[in-house]
Amino acid sequence: MKIGCIQLNVAFGDVEKNFKRAEQLIRESTSKGAELVVLPEMWNTGYALKKLNELADDHGERTKKFLQGLAAELRIDIVGGSVATKRDNHFYNTMYVVDKEGKLVGEYDKVHLFSLMDEHLHLSAGSEKNNFALGDLQAAGVICYDIRFPEWLRLHTLNGAKVLFIVAQWPTPRIDHWKLLLQARAIENQCFVIAVNRISNKKENFNGQSMIIGPWGEVLWTGNEDEELAVIDVDLSNVDEVRGQIPVYDDRRPDLYKDILV
Numbered sequence: 001m002k003i004g005c006i007q008l009n010v011a012f013g014d015v016e017k018n019f020k021r022a023e024q025l026i027r028e029s030t031s032k033g034a035e036l037v038v039l040p041e042m043w044n045t046g047y048a049l050k051k052l053n054e055l056a057d058d059h060g061e062r063t064k065k066f067l068q069g070l071a072a073e074l075r076i077d078i079v080g081g082s083v084a085t086k087r088d089n090h091f092y093n094t095m096y097v098v099d100k101e102g103k104l105v106g107e108y109d110k111v112h113l114f115s116l117m118d119e120h121l122h123l124s125a126g127s128e129k130n131n132f133a134l135g136d137l138q139a140a141g142v143i144c145y146d147i148r149f150p151e152w153l154r155l156h157t158l159n160g161a162k163v164l165f166i167v168a169q170w171p172t173p174r175i176d177h178w179k180l181l182l183q184a185r186a187i188e189n190q191c192f193v194i195a196v197n198r199i200s201n202k203k204e205n206f207n208g209q210s211m212i213i214g215p216w217g218e219v220l221w222t223g224n225e226d227e228e229l230a231v232i233d234v235d236l237s238n239v240d241e242v243r244g245q246i247p248v249y250d251d252r253r254p255d256l257y258k259d260i261l262v
């Protein structure tokens with residue numbers, strides 16, 4: 001499958017500019033043959049959290065219409081990163097996923113709020129999983145800080161996901177954590193990880209390095225540190241083979257782990 005990873009340079013608080021640029025890059029990705037594209041976290045507003053009342057997408061209506069329209073027109077699946085949304089006087093960090101028919105197949109509010117970036121002061125947390133199917137592909141999607149919680153991702157792979165989509169605004173100073181955590185999540189869950197991070201100017205300090213990792217933990221692609229649209233051809237078929245080599249799922253001892261579920 002040809003996967004387009006869009007390392008967007010998100011403009012702080014400039015929703016119009018971000019929609020325009022996202023559309024340009026999604027269109028460009030299909031001229032490079034992309035069949036599925038992935039955007040980063042909070043790409044409509046960036047971390048303009050103090051201005052959410054003015055900027056957040058009401059019930060995600062604009063974003064859903066935008067993604068569904070482009071997906072159906074271009075015949076591509078879109079993992080729509082995430083956007084700031086507003087519902088019933090609460091704000092959320094929400095991922096929408098649409099298939100190539102333009103059908104909304106996934107909707108997810110970030111579950112773990114990242115206090116270092118003040119999310120807990122402005123956003124409400126979700127509480128639902130995000131498994132979805134894109135054609136035959138069984139997948140799941142989570143947002144940035146969520147990857148520090150292996151139990152949460154495991155629930156999604158136990159629920160059938162063979163590909164984990166991870167969208168992020170992961171800052172440069174902890175980029176080593178990003179890379180290692182992504183690789184660990186792929187190895188322990190024996191699944192593909194397709195992870196897209198944003199880039200920014202030096203002041204905001206995001207440096208991309210999106211990644212695609214195979215179920216054996218092999219790094220198949222790493223993005224650079226500029227705004228980049230990369231289209232990578234990945235064979236997503238060997239998950240069962242890897243799971244057959246080391247039977248991690250059969251060897252689990254959930255009876256011993258139940259105490260962490262408190």
Ligand SMILES: NC(=O)CCC(=O)C(=O)O
Pocket residue numbers: 041114117143144145146148168169170171174177
């Ligand atoms: N946007 C985020 O959730 C950032 C998470 C992060 O930087 C981390 O270190 O974790």
